[in-house]
Amino acid sequence: MHTVAVLALDQVIPFDLSTPLEVFDRVRLPDGRRPYQVRVCGATAQVPALGLTITAHWNLEGLRDTDTVIVPGRAEGAPSPKEEVLEALRQAAARGTRIASICVGAFDLAETGLLDGLVATTHWSAAAELARRFPAIEVRPNVLYVDNGQLLTSAGASAGLDLCLHMIRRDWGSAVAASAARLAVMPLEREGGQAQFIVHSQPPLPHGSTLEPVLAWMEEHLGEELRLDTLARRGGMSVRTLNRHFREQTGTTPLQWLLRARVRRAQFLLENSDYTVDRVADQAGFGSPTAFRERFKRITGTSPQSYRAAFRGREQFY
Structure with a gap:
């Protein structure tokens, strides 16, 4: 039997902890056998968990004979793990134990140094901070999970479920993993990565920026063809000066800023209107549906149709 230890540290996020407990515990092989034994391990017996208290029936010694260790996310401001x-x-990794993190649990795993030189991910809102604090790690914010073999990381809490299903498929094959996915009421594989969940906000402008009037005008005319010379005239400057001001004040180019503004407009229309994809492309200023589909998928990691299916609000009746 494969033993999975979920590591409960102070201020653990309950959902991040309960996801692997439930998913692995409910796996069944075709003959009905349970292939996983799941345990909760902690440095202390009682673990604070955002208004709850988790009882860890195993201490850190419980990691010694496990096959997989899961490091869940913890609340913002939680103290770093004790040495x-x-x-x-580190000792578990040296024994060959598989170690996986969920959401911001990647920070705790990164503290060990085990992720140095590897690719990793975490929740998109924390990805920049992970890269800043641990420059030896190549952080990829657009994916749901990263599998380095022995060490794995996942994005937000729901991506932790994707990662658990991926590990089940590695251990026991697609049929067993598909059965676990059905019990969790989710697909075995989701289209796209976490890029589709990222809020593509523009960089803030310094107070009194000379670009404010130009950017406001651009937002109002996204559905039109906007050329650099047109934007420069609106700002009363040359194209060269416009590009320089954009670089200095936004960290990007006018065309890159415009692309993200159009993607945001398209996301809003896909979520809140009945417009066809062709009409969304026109309203957001992409010129053609083909260009829209290509650029939208490049930025969000998914197609306009899939984005609408995932994010458009609708009532569900059962």
Whole structure:
């Protein structure tokens, strides 16, 4: 039997902890056998968990004979793991134990140094901070999970479920994993990565920026063809000066800023209107439906149709 240990640290996020507990515990092989034994391990017996208290029936010694260790996310502002926890994870890795993190659990795993030189991910809103604090890690914010073999990381809490299903498929094959996915009421594989969930906000402008009038005008005319010389005239400057001001004040180019503004407009229309994809492309200023589909997928990681299916509000009746 494969043993899965879920590591409960102070201020653990309950959903991040319960996801692997439930998913692995409910897996059944075709003959009805349970292939996983799941345990909760902690440095202390009682673990605070955002208004709840989790009882860890196993201490850190419980990691010694496990096949997989899951490191869940913890609340913002939670203290860094104690050295005894980091050392327990390092020793587990040295024994060949598979270690996976959920959401911002990647920060705790990164503290061990085990992710240095590897690719990793975390929740998109924390990806920049992970890259800043741990420059030896190549952080990819647009994916749902990263599998380095022994070390795995996932994005937000729901992506932790994707990662658990991926590990089940690695261990027991697609049929067993598909059965686990049906019990979790989700597809075995989701289209696109977490790029589709990222809020593509524009960089803030400094107070009194000379670009404010130009950007406001651009937002109002996204559905039109906007050329650099047109934008420069609106700002009363040359194209060269316009490009320089954009670089200095937004960190990007006028065309890149415009593309993200149009993607945001398209996302709003897909979520809140009955417009066809062709009409959304026109309203957001993409010129052609083909160009819209290509650029939208490049930015969000999914197609306009799939984005609408995932994010458009609708009532469900059962």
